Amino acid sequence: MAEVNRNFLKLASGYLFPEIARRTRAWQERNPSLEILRLGIGNTTEPLTKYIADAMHQEIDLLSRRDTYTGYGDEQGNESLRKALSEFYKREYGVIINPSDFFISDGAKSDAANIQEIFSSSSIVAVTDPSYPVYVDSNVAGGRTGEYNGINYDGFVYLKGRKENGFIPSPPDVHVDLIYLCSPNNPTGAVMTREQLKGFVDYALRERAVIIFDAAYSDYIREEGLPHTIYEIEGAERCAIEINSFSKNAGFTGVRLGWSIVPESLQSGNGEEGVVHRLWNRRQTTFFNGASNIAQAGGEAALSEKGRAECRSLVDYYLGNAKIIKEGLESIGILCYGGINSPYIWAECPRSMTSWQFFDFLLEKAHVVVTPGSGFGPAGEGFVRLSSYGHREDITRAVDAIKEHIND
Numbered sequence: 001m002a003e004v005n006r007n008f009l010k011l012a013s014g015y016l017f018p019e020i021a022r023r024t025r026a027w028q029e030r031n032p033s034l035e036i037l038r039l040g041i042g043n044t045t046e047p048l049t050k051y052i053a054d055a056m057h058q059e060i061d062l063l064s065r066r067d068t069y070t071g072y073g074d075e076q077g078n079e080s081l082r083k084a085l086s087e088f089y090k091r092e093y094g095v096i097i098n099p100s101d102f103f104i105s106d107g108a109k110s111d112a113a114n115i116q117e118i119f120s121s122s123s124i125v126a127v128t129d130p131s132y133p134v135y136v137d138s139n140v141a142g143g144r145t146g147e148y149n150g151i152n153y154d155g156f157v158y159l160k161g162r163k164e165n166g167f168i169p170s171p172p173d174v175h176v177d178l179i180y181l182c183s184p185n186n187p188t189g190a191v192m193t194r195e196q197l198k199g200f201v202d203y204a205l206r207e208r209a210v211i212i213f214d215a216a217y218s219d220y221i222r223e224e225g226l227p228h229t230i231y232e233i234e235g236a237e238r239c240a241i242e243i244n245s246f247s248k249n250a251g252f253t254g255v256r257l258g259w260s261i262v263p264e265s266l267q268s269g270n271g272e273e274g275v276v277h278r279l280w281n282r283r284q285t286t287f288f289n290g291a292s293n294i295a296q297a298g299g300e301a302a303l304s305e306k307g308r309a310e311c312r313s314l315v316d317y318y319l320g321n322a323k324i325i326k327e328g329l330e331s332i333g334i335l336c337y338g339g340i341n342s343p344y345i346w347a348e349c350p351r352s353m354t355s356w357q358f359f360d361f362l363l364e365k366a367h368v369v370v371t372p373g374s375g376f377g378p379a380g381e382g383f384v385r386l387s388s389y390g391h392r393e394d395i396t397r398a399v400d401a402i403k404e405h406i407n408d
Contacts, residue, residue, distance in 0.1 A: 005141065007140060007141050007142065007143045008141050010140050011141065012153075016371070016372075016376070017040075017371075020040055020359075020371060020375075024040075024363065027363055027364075031367075036363075036368075037366075037401060038387075039325065039368055040371045041387065043253050043389055044253045045391055046317060048250075049310035049311070049313070049314060051301055051307055051310055052250055052310060059294045063293070070293060075289060076100075076103050076285075076290075077104025077290065077291060077296065079099070081104055081300045082104065083099045084304075085099070085303065086099040087303075089229065092228070095232060098264070101261050102259050102260075102261055104258075105257075105288070105291060106258065106291050106295075107245055107247060107257065108214060108216045108243045108247065108258040111243045111260045112134050112180075112212070112214060114287075116138050116139050116142050116178070117283060118283055119178060119210070120177075121143045123144055123177040124155075124177045125139050125155075125176065126156070126159055126180070127157075127158060127159065127179075128158075128159045128182070128377075129152075129379040129380070130161060130373060130376030130377040130380035130383075131182065131185075131376060132187070132214065132376070133376065135182075136153065136156070139178075140153060151378050157172050158378075158379075159171075159172065161379060167185060167190035176207070176209055177210070177269065178210055181214065182214040183215065184217040184220055184344075185342070187380065187383075189337060189338015189340070189344045189345065189346055191341045192226075193226060194226075194232065197227055197230060197233050198234075201230070201233045204239035208267065208269045208270075210239060211241070212243065213230040213240050213242045214244075216244055219248070219311060220249075221341045222340070222341055229242060237266065238263075238267050240266070246258060246295075246302055248315075248318075250299070250302040250307070250311050250314070251314060252295065255292075256292070257296065260280070262277045264277045318388045318389060319340075321388035321392060321395045322338075322339040322345060325395065325398075325399055326345050328399035328400075329347055331403070332402070332403050333350070334348065334406075335348040344385050345388070346373070346384075346385055347383060347385075349382050350406070353382075354374065355372035355380065355384055359371075359372045362402060365408045366398070366404070370384040370386050
């Protein structure tokens with residue numbers, strides 16, 4: 001008899017964003033004549049920029065001719081894109097990374113979920129709380145936890161991010177094997193300083209742990225002195241994997257293109273260099289046929305001088321939206337965090353509402369959808385995440401609606 005992977009049955013309730021969609025859809029069915037304004041899921045809305053789109057059109061033209069058609073590419077990614085990424089890290093961050101350490105994928109979310117497959121199912125995992133749900137759910141499905149106890153999962157080490165520590169927790173005070181970090185953080189928008197990130201690198205080197213560092217929002221960091229990549233920290237190449245994406249700076253949420261850096265110098269728990277790199281290479285070449293060659297052409301264009309200028313302009317647009325949201329909510333007395341080096345605003349629920357109560361309130365009264373903070377972990381209770389991904393006019397209308405109805 002074929003049996004299911006019972007670890008999937010441990011997953012608590014539905015995935016956060018489908019649950020938001022379900023509730024929103026049910027409300028819309030009850031109120032078909034009313035328009036919903038969305039500040040919820042972090043899905044980009046502005047069109048692809050010209051130079052980057054032209055590069056993908058040119059690739060399509062090549063694919064449409066017999067003499068220039070190409071099929072499968074390298075599972076690790078096109079060599080030219082991997083070289084372009086290596087040059088990008090050196091040029092913008094002053095970090096030297098071998099092109100062979102880059103693995104091109106169909107997005108950061110896929111890599112964040114898949115990377116755990118190459119580590120032992122007995123690994124002790126630490127996640128920040130709140131955190132992006134895929135870090136937790138992929139490890140639950142991978143069998144690294146006990147049951148959900150109504151608050152969190154037995155077996156995880158939760159690193160609490162609260163107002164008192166600026167939503168940046170300290171390294172674990174017990175031994176762990178894997179540590180998931182995201183900076184700028186999704187959902188709180190908090191950015192780790194060099195000193196804070198160094199604390200985690202020092203811990204990982206001492207404990208022979210591996211950090212999985214999600215830098216998908218690094219282009220939103222505009223304040224001087226904040227690290228954009230974990231490899232700005234000495235020793236990180238021996239203990240950290242970095243995941244990144246073209247989704248939120250080039251608008252590739254639907255195009256799907258990202259990368260992971262798995263240095264050959266990365267050490268496993270027994271101190272052996274290169275084994276993690278080799279296993280990830282084996283995993284990708286076994287289960288993945290490589291990212292779209294059309295998307296990779298766009299990614300290479302996005303790393304060029306013209307492409308980088310277009311990406312910065314696009315990020316500026318969303319940061320402008322974030323400023324409108326943050327200032328609008330603060331004007332009515334709602335405490336807000338993030339929104340400066342991040343596209344997300346982490347807002348404290350007023351009048352002691354829970355996250356889902358405030359979600360329902362905003363949907364019912366202002367017809368605005370946000371993301372309940374409790375969906376990102378127990379420490380997210382009492383907060384909501386608002387996304388700046390939207391057309392400027394819709395962002396303004398949504399903020400005005402919240403301001404108008406906040407006291408209803």
